[in-house]
Amino acid sequence: MRIRGLIALLGLGLGALAGGAGAVSPLPTGIPVSAPQRLSETGLYAPDGSIDPRNLPYAPQYPLWTDGAAKARWIRLPEGTAIDVSDADAWSFPIGTILWKEFAFGGRKVETRMIWRTEAGTWEFATYVWNQEQSDAILAPADGLPDLVEIAPGRRHSIPGVADCLACHGSSPSPVLGFSAIQLSDDRDPLAPHAEPLRPGMVTLRALVDFQRLDPPRREWADDPPRIRAGDPVARAALGYLSANCGHCHNDRGPLARLGLALRHDDSGAPDAPERAVATAVGARGRYLVPGAGRDGSWLVAPGDPAHSALLYRMESRHPSSQMPPLGTVLVDADAARLVRAWIATLSSGGHGTILSPSR
Numbered sequence: 572m573r574i575r576g577l578i579a580l581l582g583l584g585l586g587a588l589a590g591g592a593g594a595v596s597p598l599p600t601g602i603p604v605s606a607p608q609r610l611s612e613t614g615l616y617a618p619d620g621s622i623d624p625r626n627l628p629y630a631p632q633y634p635l636w637t638d639g640a641a642k643a644r645w646i647r648l649p650e651g652t653a654i655d656v657s658d659a660d661a662w663s664f665p666i667g668t669i670l671w672k673e674f675a676f677g678g679r680k681v682e683t684r685m686i687w688r689t690e691a692g693t694w695e696f697a698t699y700v701w702n703q704e705q706s707d708a709i710l711a712p713a714d715g716l717p718d719l720v721e722i723a724p725g726r727r728h729s730i731p732g733v734a735d736c737l738a739c740h741g742s743s744p745s746p747v748l749g750f751s752a753i754q755l756s757d758d759r760d761p762l763a764p765h766a767e768p769l770r771p772g773m774v775t776l777r778a779l780v781d782f783q784r785l786d787p788p789r790r791e792w793a794d795d796p797p798r799i800r801a802g803d804p805v806a807r808a809a810l811g812y813l814s815a816n817c818g819h820c821h822n823d824r825g826p827l828a829r830l831g832l833a834l835r836h837d838d839s840g841a842p843d844a845p846e847r848a849v850a851t852a853v854g855a856r857g858r859y860l861v862p863g864a865g866r867d868g869s870w871l872v873a874p875g876d877p878a879h880s881a882l883l884y885r886m887e888s889r890h891p892s893s894q895m896p897p898l899g900t901v902l903v904d905a906d907a908a909r910l911v912r913a914w915i916a917t918l919s920s921g922g923h924g925t926i927l928s929p930s931r
């Protein structure tokens with residue numbers, strides 16, 4: 572199935588991935604120093620309004636929860652370049668790489684976010700707010716637009732400011748959060764909450780390997796696709812969710828490493844090593860106390876005991892002082908909370924045997 576499935580999957584994107592498309596600079600003015608005023612000027616679209624075929628769609632297997640927003644994502648890798656993946660956990664993208672992510676609520680596009688790597692090697696962040704007619708989107712102010720659209724009774728979606736982008740995108744070893752080995756793995760998790768199906772033309776890890784867009788080539792990622800190291804399907808999905816939704820802040824390489832809570836999956840980990848989340852959260856004490864549980868009754872994750880697990884308590888909170896993640900969402904992700912609760916309930920209080928032995 573491998574190669575044939577791959578070709579079918581790649582469809583339109585194939586030529587672009589092979590680097591065969593014409594040598595047009597990523598943006599009309601080359602790689603911009605500052606963001607263009609309109610989304611239509613960023614290179615996302617072709618003149619006829621369709622997505623420019625040089626921009627390849629992809630879907631991370633564990634998407635970020637943004638209050639139920641429907642999302643679409645594209646990457647443009649400059650022609651003839653490869654991503655430096657010598658550090659498996661911190662991919663380094665070529666100068667001129669651009670990624671876009673579109674957010675829609677109730678079938679209407681609300682914003683399209685963009686990050687790109689400039690000539691100087693830095694990353695820039697911008698977001699575009701869609702107009703009433705849904706014909707184009709305008710650059711949002713750098714400090715965002717609070718409470719722009721109602722998404723549930725009394726709850727509104729805010730357009731984040733650049734400082735908010737950085738709170739999430741600046742806390743990991745790489746500022747690109749959803750285009751990584753685990754996220755693009757062809758061994759996709761059937762229980763991942765809100766997983767978006769792969770559509771024709773979407774890039775996966777195997778496609779990047781086959782089209783030589785990784786350096787070193789990492790053949791092993793095509794032959795034996797990365798997956799969360801867990802002993803059962805519920806643990807796998809719960810740990811994958813936490814990695815994607817929390818691990819960009821809670822990891823052991825960014826500014827929050829001092830908290831000692833590492834929820835991010837490491838693609839460089841040995842196949843039999845426990846996930847860092849298991850090692851740092853299960854049966855571990857944190858600073859935060861579950862209300863009413865006191866110091867003795869609070870764990871980050873209390874094995875077998877969701878009610879005394881601060882991690883779940885904070886996921887289910889939308890009180891500003893306790894909610895996790897602290898920004899970017901105003902509604903609890905009920906599906907994910909149910910999954911994490913089920914995972915915690917399965918952990919035996921005597922030890923963590925079930926989650927330490929990976930099954931492949």
Ligand code: HEC
Binds near residue numbers: 686697739
């Ligand atoms: C709450 C944390 C958070 C905030 C705030 C945030 N992002 Fe992200 N963003 C993520 C995560 C996690 C992903 C990867 C998962 C996904 O795409 O669902 C992502 C993905 C993206 C992508 C696709 C490329 C990538 O890194 O995977 C773009 C583009 C993007 N964000 C731009 C922005 C911009 C611009 C802002 C600010 C206006 C912003 N984001 C604010 C967490 C955040």
Ligand code: HEC
Binds near residue numbers: 738821881
């Ligand atoms: C934008 C960065 C960011 C994201 C994303 C994020 N957190 Fe946090 N988290 C923090 C910060 C900062 C603290 C420390 C301050 C505090 O406790 O409020 C923290 C603290 C915590 C603590 C308490 C740790 C302790 O020692 O007691 C838990 C538990 C936690 N987060 C869970 C989560 C979970 C679960 C998610 C994902 C659903 C998540 N966080 C996503 C920034 C983040």
